[in-house]
Amino acid sequence: MSGSVDPVTARGARAWVALVAFLLAVYAVAAVGALASSDAPALYASLDRPAWAPPAWLFGPVWTVLYGCIGVAGWLVWRRRAAPHRGRAITWWVVQLALNLAWTPLFFGIGAYGLALVEIVLLAAAICVTVACFARVSRAAALLLVPYLGWVCFAAALNAAIWRANG
Template identity: 60%
Template sequence: MTQTLPRDARQPRRLRRWPLLLLLLALSYAVAAVGGLASSDAASTYRSLDRPAWAPPSWLFGPVWTVLYATIAVSAWLVLRRRPLAEARAETGAWSAQLALNLAWTPLFFGAGQYGLAFLDICLLLAAIGTTMVLFRRSSRAAWLLLVPYALWVLYAASLNFAIWQLNG
């Protein structure tokens, strides 16, 4: 008599990992969508602010963040496909914290016009990204590398946030 395995057990392990990637992408882009809802007039608000000469044009933010949210999700996926969630609690916690801080920034900056609080948030975000990178590096060099552009862009955004706070405060 042969034993029939559940359908999931018959699938190659790598195929079972794709739903996790889709979930992580959905979470990352949900943060983008909620941030967008919180600041539907962000482009016009940004254009109306006094900005430093090195500030990018408003149209650049959408394409950059579209790519960065994908790299944020894929980096977590690279870690979580190697280790069960129960064994990656620190990594998952740091990743979730940076995503939450990322989500908080847009309503603070654009929705409430609280440039100082937004700067505090983005500084905490940088710390959370750094922590995530350190933890991810232990599991996957590729996951760590995928977060480098994110960290650099947020560092640039923090500098821009500070300059706008000083010019418009």
Template identity: 60%
Template sequence: MTGAPPGKDVRSRYASRRSLLLLLLLLAICYAVAALGGVAATDAGSTYRSLERPAWAPPSWLFGPVWTVLYATIAVSAWLVLRRRPLAEVKAEVVFWGAQLAFNLAWTPLFFTAGRYGLAFLDICLLLAALGTTMLLFRRTSPAASLLLVPYALWTLYAAALNLAIWQLDA
């Protein structure tokens, strides 16, 4: 008789199902952050268009597609880490991953709803610090997970520069 023992196949299917459920949970968390941010700033598009912006500011229609892809990469990066090591071994990684999502969520209402550009800039700087730490921690377990966050980090850095420019133009 060849092949794996009967119990091993069942464990493998269970592990695969559990891994898929974890990925779906992480995607749900990331898209919930996006939805909550959207609810917090329902008029963000028109607010953005009404702002005095630098010439290098992107058009408002670009944000939706970019963030849709970025939230997926944020979820997949965490999934790559969590499927390789037990949660007990990656607590710091999860804390910083959660912190960057919390700062991400806080930015939209600070910037668009409250019009607090300076406070939003502080928030996005804290987001970048949490994201950089997340990337460094993720790299220990999965270099691919860390690399998946590079586009997010670059877009967030660009958004921070745009936030700063708008804050200065508003002053």
């Protein structure tokens, strides 16, 4: 029957609408971060940074790709309707996204580099939990978050170096 719904994996128009919703959620977080840090390139340029700090122009493209991966990963888990750990996985996805949202205003908005470091360490921990939860539901979803985790760990090291040099 062509109109039936797979009880295990959401498919069809509803699934595509959900994909758009997941992507809108992550890019809304990006937009709020951008609003909170409209002068981020100038501020970043004014900071005493380590020699290994990337150029300011790199952050936009990297985060654009990572946010896409975060959205698709959440959607892949959401689609697995019958997965027993799906609810917990989606909850952790929301937690890490909220923590992601908080970092930019802390670092760029109010210049609280030490507090931003604590927050980004919590974000990295939440991403680790999210990856572990996602792995129980969808290996592909978990793997999509690995580059994000790597970048956040790198950003945490950069945050620490900036705090040390500018704090």
